[in-house]
Amino acid sequence: MELPYNKCQRELQELLQAQYPLIFLRSPEESRAVNCAIGAHEALIANREIPDGELARWNSLDGFQRRSVLEEDRSKASWKRLGSPPNPQEDPIMQALNLLQERLEKQATANPSSQHSYLLPDWSTLIEPTCHLTARKLKELVLAIEQKRPQPRMTLIVVGSDWSIPAILRNHVHILDRPLPIGEELYQDVFSVAVRKYELGDKEARGLSEEAQGMPLQAAKQTARLITAKSLWDQPEEAGQLLLKVKTQEIRKTGVLEYYPRKEKD
Numbered sequence: 001m002e003l004p005y006n007k008c009q010r011e012l013q014e015l016l017q018a019q020y021p022l023i024f025l026r027s028p029e030e031s032r033a034v035n036c037a038i039g040a041h042e043a044l045i046a047n048r049e050i051p052d053g054e055l056a057r058w059n060s061l062d063g064f065q066r067r068s069v070l071e072e073d074r075s076k077a078s079w080k081r082l083g084s085p086p087n088p089q090e091d092p093i094m095q096a097l098n099l100l101q102e103r104l105e106k107q108a109t110a111n112p113s114s115q116h117s118y119l120l121p122d123w124s125t126l127i128e129p130t131c132h133l134t135a136r137k138l139k140e141l142v143l144a145i146e147q148k149r150p151q152p153r154m155t156l157i158v159v160g161s162d163w164s165i166p167a168i169l170r171n172h173v174h175i176l177d178r179p180l181p182i183g184e185e186l187y188q189d190v191f192s193v194a195v196r197k198y199e200l201g202d203k204e205a206r207g208l209s210e211e212a213q214g215m216p217l218q219a220a221k222q223t224a225r226l227i228t229a230k231s232l233w234d235q236p237e238e239a240g241q242l243l244l245k246v247k248t249q250e251i252r253k254t255g256v257l258e259y260y261p262r263k264e265k266d
Contacts, residue, residue, distance in 0.1 A: 003185050005036065008178040012040035016115060016155055017048065020174050021145040022138075027178040028161045029216050030121050036178055037157050038067070041117045053114030053153065054107060056082050058096055058121065093126055097137050100156065104144060108152035116154040124160030127169075135166035142172045181217050183209040190220045198233040208236060211243050219246055 027033035041055045055067040063086045065079035086092045108116045187209035194200040223246045232239045
């Protein structure tokens, strides 16, 4: 079975291959969504005859940071500032759009066969339906990408949990959902560790993984650390109750939680 995270990365890689200029990667987990986008970008370069291009991410303090990798080991990477830091006296999104327009003209257009991917965390919150001028500028950038010949391989990836997409952008955005992890992913990433380190039974570990479904990965990891601190790995029922308490906290924080029916025990 293809796990949801792997499926999302594969589908995002396909969208990059198809040269979609603007993607909304909808996810409540920014770190995992960003890692998914990095994986899709790297997989595209590794599996296709596409020379290495540019992968950069935005944040409000530094502006854009470009990912720099070692050719002999692409798993090792660092982030280096791309361009000047934002001027605190000016709109940071407008400054970012200006830089992206510059990258289109100077980098992507000059290297149309290379992949240029730009990660834009929380722009789904920062560009609201009433941000008409910002939305228009983003639309103009998307249109510029689409209309150049040959069309450059440049994709903007907005990351966020939800987006009230401005009306003028709706025909230009492709939405891709990256769901919360299922039990098998939680088992592989979190609870199998307790099998190796704390002699938790595999059956019990899988049971806890099923009970944790619907939780963000980070919340599941934090809960596993709390179970360790409370020395509850030898008490799976107590550990399960702790998971339930964390789920309640998630509902109180967000008002929603992905629901998975609990499997009947054999």
